[in-house]
Amino acid sequence: MRTFSAIAGSAAFFIAAPGVVAGLVPWLxxxxxxxxxxxxxxxAPVGALLIVAAIAALLHAFARFALEGLGTPAPVAPTERLVIGGIYRHVRNPMYVAVLSIILGQALLFSSWTLAAYAVIGAIVMVSFVRVYEEPTLARRYGAQYETYRHNVPGWLPRLTPWRG
Structure with a gap:
């Protein structure tokens, strides 16, 4: 039953967060x-390819939270375990990277300076949130396991080879 709740919660959060930030707002x-x-x-083709690849990465990252972590990306329903498998072996923040990539893909697809500026503002907000809230919260919750992970996996620019820790 925990897995079903994690999947349902992650699906709802997928619509509420990336759906709004990378879908509704750019649409508007x-x-x-x-x-x-x-x-x-x-x-246009590079933008479209970036969007498709980022959506695939985002779906994978959400699935890891539900299936590996038995929780959601939402702070109100966090994972039971630290999620470090799959795409998380390459980058610590794949959801944020994917959302920004979707927005940048749309900026390329439409040659939109407005969306490019929105991506920059979004990046500043996301990096600030990670530094101020997420990293300290994960360090408290998972301790040495998170610190080892954080020191071996970059936050924003993916490793080419997966971390095997």
Missing amino acids: LTDRWGLPWSSLPGF
Whole structure:
């Protein structure tokens, strides 16, 4: 039953957080994606590829929280275990990286400076939240296990090879 609750909670949080930040807000900022696709050579396909890859990474990261951690990414229903498998062996913050990549992909797809600026603002907010809230909370909750993980896996630029710790 715990797994079902974790999946349901993660699905709800997926809609509430990345769905709004990387979906609804860009949709509104681009006049309901009414902008024409980029006419700059290569921008639209690169943007589309970035969006698709980031959505796949985001879904994988959410699944790891529910299945490996038996919890959700929402602070009100945290995981029972530290999630360090799958994509988390490459980067500590794959959800944030994926959300920013989706927004940047849309900026490329539509040649939108508004979305590029939104991505920069989003990155500042996300990095600040991780530094001020998430890292101290994880250090208190998981202690030495989190510190070892944090020292071996980068927060924002993924490792090419997975950490085997």
